[in-house]
Every structure is written in structure tokens, then in C-alpha cells.
Amino acid sequence: MSLSVGDTAPEFSLPDQDKQVVSLSDLRGTPVLLVFYPFAFSGICTGELCQLRDELTTYTDAGVRVLAISTDPVFSLKAFKAQENFDFPLLSDFWPHGETARAYGVFNDKAGMAVRGTFLVDADGKIAFSEVNQPGDARQQSGWKDAVATLAA
Template sequence: MSLSVGDVAPEFSLPDQDRQVVSLAELRGRPVLVVFYPFAFSGICTGELCQLRDELATYTDAGVTVVAISTDPVFSLKAFKAQEGLEFPLLSDFWPHGATAQAYGVFNDKAGMAVRGTFLVDAEGRVAFAEVNQPGDAREQSGWKDAVAKIAA
């Protein structure tokens, strides 16, 4: 079962595409948009993350840190980030495989991947927005923007 608004967001410490560890605890004090996606280089995921890249100022101008998490290894994430010009950290939930996605309730055990879960964590570490889409179901990002506008107000 995925998280709901008001829940305490589970902590995580994951390596980014450069093998630098990023933890939710270190980001405390400002809102964080946590975007789980199935796989780097897949069609829908690439489209979603490129839209996020193109509209990144919507989030950063509101003081929101953006991180994207998949079960891909760091080496794939490094190549994906470079190819697509992504300007936010891509975090690897590769090992233990999908542990963070499991904690957020967005891990597909049968496929071994995260589903499309999006969580806006407020500055105190509580979920302010939660949305889960299944594989093949692209996300509409307007809900994220509305949640960011509310939290920034």
C-alpha cells in the first residue's frame, strides 16, 4: 500500500548517477518532489523526465528539490542523465533491490521495478501530495504543480 497525504515519508539514502549518496534527511527543511519511475531509457519514463527537466523551474523557483528514483544501476542512470540533459539527481534503488520503492509502496514485485509514484514531501518530512500510476499509465504533471503551489504559498 502506498503512502497517503499526512504520512511521514520514509527516509532513504541512495546513490545518485555519480555514486554520491543523497538522503532525504539531508534535504529536510525544504520540500522534496520524489518521482519514482520504472526504467531509464524507456519511452514513457523518458518523456516524463524530459517534461520535468523542461519545467524544472516551476519546482526550483518554489524552493522544491527534485529527485527521481528507479531500480536501475548507477551506470545506466549516468548515461541516461547525460543523454537527456537532466538537471536533477537520478537515484538508484538497485540494491537492496527496490527497498525504497517498497517503503513508499510503489514496488512491483513481479516485474522487479518501481511503478510511477510521485510524492511531494514537505519541509518537515510529511507527504503533502501522493499519486501512483501503474506501468504504461503516463502521469499528468499538473497535479504536482498544484501541490507545489500550495506548499510554496
């Protein structure tokens, strides 16, 4: 089961595309948008993350850190970030496989991947927005932007 608004966001420490560990606890005091996606280089995921890249100032201007998370290994994420010029970290939930996605209730055991889960974590570590879409169901980012605007107000 996925997390709901008001729940405490599960802690995690995951390597980014450069093998630098990013921990949610280190970002306490700053709102964080967590964007779980199935796979690097796949069509819908690339489109969603490119839109996020192109509209990143919507989040950063509101003081929100953006972290994208998949079960891909760091080497794939490094190539994906370089190819698409992403200005936000891509975190690898590769091993233990999908452990963070499981903690957020967005791991598909049969396929071995994260589904499209989006969580806005407030500065106190509580879920302020939660949305889960299935792998083939592209997300509309207007809900994320509304949640960020509400949090920033």
C-alpha cells in the same frame, strides 16, 4: 500500500548517477518532489522526465528539490542523465533491490521495478501530495504543480 497525504515520508539514502549518496534526512527543511519511475531509457519514463527537465523551474523557483528514483544501476542512470541533460539527480534503488520503492508502496514485485509513484514531501518530512500510476499509465504533471503551488503559498 502506497503512502497518503499526512504520512511521514520514509527515510532513504541512495546513490545518484555519480555514486554520491543522497539522503532524504539531509534535505529536511526543504520540500522534495520524489518521482519514482520504472526504467531509464524507456519511452514513457523518458517523456515524463524530459517534461520535468523542461519545466524544472516550476519546482526550483518554489524551493522544491526534485529527485527521480528507479531500480536501475548507477551506470545506466549516468548514461541516461548525460543523454537527456537532466538537471536533477537520478537515484538508484538497485540494491537492496527496490527497498525504497517498497517503503513508499510503489514496488512491483512481479516485474522487479518501481511503478510511477510521485510524492511531494514537505519541509517537515510529511507527504503533502501522493499519486501512483501503473507502469504504462503516463502521469499528468499538473497535479504536481498544483501541490507545489499550494505548499509554496
